[in-house]
Amino acid sequence: MSTEDQKYSIPSQQAAIRHYAAEHGFTVCRTYADPGKSGLLIKRRKGLAALLKDVVTGTTNYQAILVYDVSRWGRFQNPDESAHYDFICANAGVPVHYCAEPFSNDGSMQSSLMKAIKRTMAGEFSRELGIKVFDGLKRLVLDGYHAGANAPYGLERMLISPSGKRKGILKRGERKNLKTDRVVLVRGKRSELECVRRIFDMCANGRKNCPQIAAQLNSEHLTYRRKAWDGDMVIQILRRQQYLGLNVWARRDLRMHTTSSLRPRALWVTSKAPFKPIIDQATFDRAQRILAGHRVSYTSEVLLAKLKRVLARKGRLSSNIIDSSRAGGYSSTYMKRFGSLLKVYEQVGFKPPASRYAMSEHARCNRVLRESVLREIQELFPDDVRIVRSGKEQKEVIEVDQRVNVSVLLCGQRNRAGKDGHLPWLLRLLPRDRQNIALICTLDSKWRKLVSYHLVRPIEDSIKGSHCFYRGDPWLTSSGRKLDRLGDFCDTVRSLASMPSFSNELNGSTAPAKPEGRCRPRTQRK
Numbered sequence: 001m002s003t004e005d006q007k008y009s010i011p012s013q014q015a016a017i018r019h020y021a022a023e024h025g026f027t028v029c030r031t032y033a034d035p036g037k038s039g040l041l042i043k044r045r046k047g048l049a050a051l052l053k054d055v056v057t058g059t060t061n062y063q064a065i066l067v068y069d070v071s072r073w074g075r076f077q078n079p080d081e082s083a084h085y086d087f088i089c090a091n092a093g094v095p096v097h098y099c100a101e102p103f104s105n106d107g108s109m110q111s112s113l114m115k116a117i118k119r120t121m122a123g124e125f126s127r128e129l130g131i132k133v134f135d136g137l138k139r140l141v142l143d144g145y146h147a148g149a150n151a152p153y154g155l156e157r158m159l160i161s162p163s164g165k166r167k168g169i170l171k172r173g174e175r176k177n178l179k180t181d182r183v184v185l186v187r188g189k190r191s192e193l194e195c196v197r198r199i200f201d202m203c204a205n206g207r208k209n210c211p212q213i214a215a216q217l218n219s220e221h222l223t224y225r226r227k228a229w230d231g232d233m234v235i236q237i238l239r240r241q242q243y244l245g246l247n248v249w250a251r252r253d254l255r256m257h258t259t260s261s262l263r264p265r266a267l268w269v270t271s272k273a274p275f276k277p278i279i280d281q282a283t284f285d286r287a288q289r290i291l292a293g294h295r296v297s298y299t300s301e302v303l304l305a306k307l308k309r310v311l312a313r314k315g316r317l318s319s320n321i322i323d324s325s326r327a328g329g330y331s332s333t334y335m336k337r338f339g340s341l342l343k344v345y346e347q348v349g350f351k352p353p354a355s356r357y358a359m360s361e362h363a364r365c366n367r368v369l370r371e372s373v374l375r376e377i378q379e380l381f382p383d384d385v386r387i388v389r390s391g392k393e394q395k396e397v398i399e400v401d402q403r404v405n406v407s408v409l410l411c412g413q414r415n416r417a418g419k420d421g422h423l424p425w426l427l428r429l430l431p432r433d434r435q436n437i438a439l440i441c442t443l444d445s446k447w448r449k450l451v452s453y454h455l456v457r458p459i460e461d462s463i464k465g466s467h468c469f470y471r472g473d474p475w476l477t478s479s480g481r482k483l484d485r486l487g488d489f490c491d492t493v494r495s496l497a498s499m500p501s502f503s504n505e506l507n508g509s510t511a512p513a514k515p516e517g518r519c520r521p522r523t524q525r526k
Helices: 010-023 046-057 079-091 109-142 190-204 210-219 231-239 281-294 300-314 319-325 331-338 341-348 354-380 474-479 486-497 500-507
Strands: 065-067 096-098 155-160 166-170 182-187 246-249 269-272 385-388 397-400 404-413 425-428 437-443 450-456 466-469 480-483
Touching: 010 065, 046 079, 079 096, 079 109, 109 246, 109 269, 190 210, 190 231, 190 281, 210 231, 231 281, 300 319, 300 331, 300 341, 319 331, 331 341, 341 354, 354 385, 354 404, 354 437, 354 486, 397 486, 404 486, 425 437, 437 486, 450 474, 450 486, 466 474, 474 480, 480 486
Parallel strands: 065 096, 404 437
Antiparallel strands: 155 166, 155 182, 246 269, 385 397, 397 404, 404 425, 425 466, 437 450, 450 480
16 A cells, blocks of 8 residues: 555455455455555565565465455556566466456456556556656746755745745644645744855855865854764755755656656756745855865775775774775765675775674664564554654654654663673663654564563653663663553553643643654644
């Protein structure tokens, strides 16, 4: 399911499949679902991928696969891809039945012809819908509205009614809840505006490069939305035409889930924004010329050669050393080009400490375990929860009943025992997680297996950013509840959210200001 259309909701499909199964003498014994996922790419379809894996490996205990219709199997742009996955199942002795289609999947010429037509229609529907959505957003931008996500640094998103009345500033992560409302960009905080002007002035008049500008801002204790400045952030500021009082949209092409690519400047959608320019055109053009002079594109071989010289000079490598040495780019440049810093280290002949590999393995295991928890909860409660995220750099949170956010916190076990001889778990907190209910997942000593689940009320300022706790810790028992199974997740969240103190926060009566970065809180509903 990729839309909220009632016909394609998970329960509606399940009801139709059960009816088909009862009529044809089947018993439904297992369910695979991809809630909230587009059918364009197989790599985003974990449910379909799991089904194909089970079929190919022969671990299935069923004799047929029941699908609502051809479009739910996939809207692949190449109809042969859909046919390929269908053939894999049929070849393994597990045929696919389309329950809501007027034909039977019996291998006849009529059935094969209808399937081919339906597959092409499913892919064409997505292509045509993408064109319509693009044209609609393009018209909004040309009318002066903002069609992007988060506002650039120094600007804010203002929610306005159809009549043009201002309704308030949307915080980071918030969205409009009425389709008829519109969003426009307005000037933000005065301190951020002054910082933007200083960046352009240092580049255009002081002729400083981006790392020098970032170092200057950090030395003055100025931050980029609570983060330290770096060269990449400065480059993003200097390249944004929004500071000229313009709306700029469709700079990159990412339609149909293809690889992101920069579009020619002539195809960018540009219009006048409803606020005065922050930077004049002459200063902006001068900064672009200087920025173009500093920009150098290196091949992979040149980047590795520069890094080898840094290794010979320093004797070791790290992300901080790479960033400070500017060996053809920042550490992020090497990660994007080669995939990871460990792969770069291998190519230049540097062997990092064993702890570095352990940290990388821990991060990978955390990612896998976190995704498994999110996927299991989504499959258990397809109609009650959503997995949402406010930005690429932020982790997903679970939204229950469209009003309560739950942060998933994985806690690894430390290898140093405490005074009582037991190994403690380490909880690391980010500011945006303190106001959410927390699902604390404890891991074993090897960080490979989930041991227990605890749901606790919003932590706020009750503990520090790094907190060690033990089995049966009073902090856990007093502030939350242990889950015997994830099937109790939603009921326990609702129980915690119904407590008086937390209910007041949800209603806004005693709630402090929500921290920046909270994922998709709702604006006031009518």
